Amino acid sequence: MKYLEVTFTTHPCNETVNDVVSALAGDIGFESFVECEGGIQAYIQQALFNKEVLDEMISEFPIPNAKVEYTVKEAEDKNWNEEWEKNFFQPIVIGDRCCIHSTFHKDTPKTEYEILINPQMAFGTGHHETTSSIISELLDADLKDKSVLDMGCGTSILAILASMRGANPVTAIDIDDWCVNNSKDNIILNQINNITVELGDASLLKGRKPFDVIIANINRNILLADMPQYAACMHAGSELYMSGFYVQDIPVIREKAENLGMKFIHYREKNNWAAVKFIML
Numbered sequence: 365m366k367y368l369e370v371t372f373t374t375h376p377c378n379e380t381v382n383d384v385v386s387a388l389a390g391d392i393g394f395e396s397f398v399e400c401e402g403g404i405q406a407y408i409q410q411a412l413f414n415k416e417v418l419d420e421m422i423s424e425f426p427i428p429n430a431k432v433e434y435t436v437k438e439a440e441d442k443n444w445n446e447e448w449e450k451n452f453f454q455p456i457v458i459g460d461r462c463c464i465h466s467t468f469h470k471d472t473p474k475t476e477y478e479i480l481i482n483p484q485m486a487f488g489t490g491h492h493e494t495t496s497s498i499i500s501e502l503l504d505a506d507l508k509d510k511s512v513l514d515m516g517c518g519t520s521i522l523a524i525l526a527s528m529r530g531a532n533p534v535t536a537i538d539i540d541d542w543c544v545n546n547s548k549d550n551i552i553l554n555q556i557n558n559i560t561v562e563l564g565d566a567s568l569l570k571g572r573k574p575f576d577v578i579i580a581n582i583n584r585n586i587l588l589a590d591m592p593q594y595a596a597c598m599h600a601g602s603e604l605y606m607s608g609f610y611v612q613d614i615p616v617i618r619e620k621a622e623n624l625g626m627k628f629i630h631y632r633e634k635n636n637w638a639a640v641k642f643i644m645l
Contacts, residue, residue, distance in 0.1 A: 366410040367439035370394070370418075374403040375431040380636060383493070384427055387608070391583055392417050395542070403432075407439055458499050464521060467553075477503075477528050480553045481519050482546065494581050494607035497632045497639035498522055501605050502579070507531040510576035513597070515566065515590070516608075520547035520559065522579050527556045531577065534559040537568055566590035574599040581639075584609035588620055595624040598644040607639035614638055 372389075374381045382404050386397040393412040398405045413436075422432050455465035455472050463475040466482065502522065508530035514523040517536035520543075527534050536559055538544055547561045562568060570593070578594050580587055587606055594604060604626065609617065611633050617640060618628050626642040
């Protein structure tokens with residue numbers, strides 16, 4: 365499979381701007397992101413690259429006074445697992461309760477929950493704040509014997525943690541077949557047997573029985589579009605945890621949720637990324 369390497373040069377070059385580039389690029393098919401001097405290198409399957417869509421992303425970049433430029437070249441063929449192992453993927457530790465790492469990491473902290481993942485080409489770094497915030501929410505939530513839906517599951521870290529915390533059954537859905545396959549690998553790696561992984565979008569939710577807990581770590585626009593489908597498969601007392609957007613986006617997210625019959629509970633903030641919790645009334 366051929367990949368393109370797109371180097372984004374960001375002005376100013378800081379964590380916030382680079383995270384936004386990674387998040388937006390991830391929405392249009394880019395699979396992994398590596399920090400480099402002056403910005404971010406991103407990788408996308410050659411067949412999925414669309415210059416017009418990329419130019420539109422750049423022209424509508426949401427941070428005022430930020431400037432993003434890019435160059436494109438064909439990516440060198442590499443063993444991407446080996447590249448991640450040697451250079452990029454670092455363990456993620458949430459307090460003293462959860463450590464996410466790969467099999468090649470040694471001497472990782474001993475925590476209550478240990479999640480193993482295979483870091484492959486599509487494992488990006490752009491959503492670290494949102495993932496850790498949702499993990500913190502799940503660590504505080506009562507998930508025992510509750511049915512959980514993980515929308516936009518990616519590598520299924522959140523679904524796996526939910527299962528480890530007693531959720532049953534767990535459903536994980538993603539539009540990317542790579543994510544579905546990698547999720548299945550990670551679920552086996554963690555010896556979990558109650559997670560079902562499905563390929564598709566929120567249209568798969570039509571006619572489903574209500575879930576007790578729904579997790580959606582995607583982005584603002586997709587969340588706003590899909591929240592009616594989430595609401596349709598929630599019952600009174602169902603919890604909805606969402607992230608993938610900024611603190612300043614909370615009002616529009618909250619308005620949509622409240623119009624769908626939910627109550628705003630609280631939010632978490634990390635580097636201006638937000639995670640929110642709602643309960644269906």
